[in-house]
Amino acid sequence: MRLFYAPGACSMGIHVLMEEIGSPYEAKRIDFAKREQYGPDFVAINPKSKVPTLQRDDGSVLTEFPAIALWLARSNPGKNLLPTDPEGEARALEAMDYVVATLHMQGFSRMFRPANFAPSEADHDQVKARGREIFEAGLKIMDAKLAGKEYLAGAFSIADAALFYVEFWAGRVDVPLPANCAAHFERMKARPAVKAAMAAEGLPV
16 A cells, blocks of 8 residues: 655545554655655546555545545454444544544644635734634543543554544644643654654654
């Protein structure tokens, strides 16, 4: 398999899952600074011009974080990346989807790319401020989900890989992590798979 990623992007969460699984794969870096995501070679693989993108062994391509994470978990049941009971699975997916759809797409995206939400530069500070509010509120919700637990589903799951990448991003925008999220972030960074993925992406652990 081949994972297309950008260092420090949300694809980092999938990179972590690939390391957790431990099967051979190729990690292909996409340089956003050079706008390689819009180049003809990558667009031919994923016309969405987004990472993560997973090209599977049969040549088929899977996109979008939740879809890739779920497929990896279901395809590698022995790695225990998703609870097997319906309630546990639903709760893990609930947490993962909230991280991706709200903290990332609604919160961080407003802070990092305000032009996508308001064409007028005069409105960008307001957009960023609203994004920070959404991001901080979302972290508090996830912090409550972690109360009394080491991981969101009790044991490590695909939901934790999603939460990890937004916890990493919090440092980029000077948003302090609530206590449980901070402990979760440190716990994640201690995992060998996380260390390997971050080292491969040239990121400090």
